Amino acid sequence: MSAHLQLGTAVIVVAAGSGTRLGAALPKAFVDLAGQTLLERSLRSIMLLPSPVQVVVVAPADFVVDAQAIANTVAPGLEEIVSVVVGGATRHDSVAAGLAQVLPSVDVVLVHDAARALTPTTLFADVEMAVRATGAGIVPALPVVDSLKQVDVTGGVLGIADRAQLRAAQTPQGFPRSELDAAYAAASASDFTDDAAVFAAQGGAVTTIPGDDVAFKITTAWDLNRAHHVLGGIPDAHRVGTGIDVHAFGEAENLWLAGLHWPGEKELSGHSDGDAVAHAICDALLSAAGLGDIGSCFGTDDPAYANASGEVFVRGTVELLAASGFEPINVSVQIVGNRPRFSARREEAQAVLTKWVGAPVSVSATTTDGLGFTGRGEGVAAIANALVRQR
Numbered sequence: 001m002s003a004h005l006q007l008g009t010a011v012i013v014v015a016a017g018s019g020t021r022l023g024a025a026l027p028k029a030f031v032d033l034a035g036q037t038l039l040e041r042s043l044r045s046i047m048l049l050p051s052p053v054q055v056v057v058v059a060p061a062d063f064v065v066d067a068q069a070i071a072n073t074v075a076p077g078l079e080e081i082v083s084v085v086v087g088g089a090t091r092h093d094s095v096a097a098g099l100a101q102v103l104p105s106v107d108v109v110l111v112h113d114a115a116r117a118l119t120p121t122t123l124f125a126d127v128e129m130a131v132r133a134t135g136a137g138i139v140p141a142l143p144v145v146d147s148l149k150q151v152d153v154t155g156g157v158l159g160i161a162d163r164a165q166l167r168a169a170q171t172p173q174g175f176p177r178s179e180l181d182a183a184y185a186a187a188s189a190s191d192f193t194d195d196a197a198v199f200a201a202q203g204g205a206v207t208t209i210p211g212d213d214v215a216f217k218i219t220t221a222w223d224l225n226r227a228h229h230v231l232g233g234i235p236d237a238h239r240v241g242t243g244i245d246v247h248a249f250g251e252a253e254n255l256w257l258a259g260l261h262w263p264g265e266k267e268l269s270g271h272s273d274g275d276a277v278a279h280a281i282c283d284a285l286l287s288a289a290g291l292g293d294i295g296s297c298f299g300t301d302d303p304a305y306a307n308a309s310g311e312v313f314v315r316g317t318v319e320l321l322a323a324s325g326f327e328p329i330n331v332s333v334q335i336v337g338n339r340p341r342f343s344a345r346r347e348e349a350q351a352v353l354t355k356w357v358g359a360p361v362s363v364s365a366t367t368t369d370g371l372g373f374t375g376r377g378e379g380v381a382a383i384a385n386a387l388v389r390q391r
């Protein structure tokens with residue numbers, strides 16, 4: 001992993017357990033839950049954080065290749081940010097293996113069970129924010145709803161515990177990095193069932209924040225069944241995105257705009273074919289899916305995209321979305337400019353763009369009453385809004 005990456009937060013996703021209590025043929029993190037493995041679902045939630053984080057996946061030795069393939073699907077082209085390492089015999093050993101991969105720039109570490117596959121992005125964000133605000137170890141936790149009994153080996157009740165003072169700990173658990181490193185270096189592997197206990201044993205302060213019901217750990221077959229039911233009850237997540245693109249007119253009469261060729265009209269200059277409408281659509285879709293923008297996904301300086309058509313970018317964008325579990329619902333674009341006169345070819349443009357996106361694209365156009373660079377006829381702007389659904 002390159003030392004030049006300056007990420008401040010890392011998430012270690014422990015996925016190296018065998019899943020004995022689940023009893024599946026595969027290690028638990030690689031078991032399917034409605035079309036995605038538990039690991040994939042955990043990673044997708046993390047990748048939707050608004051600021052990039054380092055992700056270290058800790059996998060069983062025999063499943064490193066599988067874990068890497070899942071990471072590549074969820075975070076294409078981000079090998080430097082999402083890495084996979086081999087875990088240990090216990091969860092404690094696996095966390096330690098993950099910690100050893102954390103970048104020097106990282107000052108906050110979250111540790112997460114891949115088995116908590118439905119954990120929402122907001123819980124990761126809440127934990128990270130609470131660590132930064134307090135400097136303490138942070139554990140998301142839920143009140144205990146059952147009465148609690150202390151029992152002997154035969155099941156005889158020895159006593160009770162006051163549930164009002166107890167909480168059920170979830171993950172991700174977050175910590176200042178240097179103190180977590182020190183705590184793991186000092187701890188004995190067999191003593192602790194979670195990272196907060198390791199941290200507290202070395203004197204670190206630990207605070208709880210509210211957990212989330214859907215962040216439950218998939219431990220048994222019953223839990224997996226419950227996760228299926230929960231997913232069935234969660235409506236598809238919808239997200240919106242905006243994209244804006246501007247290109248100046250060049251000299252040659254070779255305009256491509258909104259997927260159409262415009263004979264007799266001046267071209268829009270750019271590294272590609274300058275189709276501002278297609279590029280704004282890409283940015284809106286990528287932004288809606290939290291996948292960056294056209295520059296970060298396609299490399300506008302990449303010779304592979306020199307003179308590339310709008311179709312290449314739009315279809316490529318839709319493929320990136322699909323790989324991340326998103327599909328477009330609709331896109332609306334407005335062209336701002338004096339030329340070309342758009343209305344006569346609106347239907348034609350909408351049909352082409354709708355085919356590329358695979359969902360309805362509507363296009364409108366306006367002038368700016370002679371104001372600004374578009375009013376002076378120097379170029380064209382396009383503004384797009386996209387709605388996408390997360391499957």
Ligand SMILES: Nc1ccn([C@@H]2O[C@H](COP(=O)(O)OP(=O)(O)OP(=O)(O)O)[C@@H](O)[C@H]2O)c(=O)n1
Pocket residue numbers: 014015016017018019020021022028029058087088089090091092094095112113114115116217218219
């Ligand atoms: N040696 C281990 C053991 C556990 N884990 C991870 O720690 C998380 C919580 O552990 P648990 O639910 O107990 O998973 P398993 O150990 O796989 O389950 P079991 O105890 O039923 O075998 C899981 O994401 C699991 O993959 C790990 O990375 N390495």
Ligand SMILES: C[C@](O)(CO)[C@H](O)COP(=O)(O)O
Pocket residue numbers: 091113168169170171193194195217
């Ligand atoms: C870390 C944890 O998920 C917090 O509740 C839990 O302690 C893991 O325990 P397990 O015995 O490995 O399931």
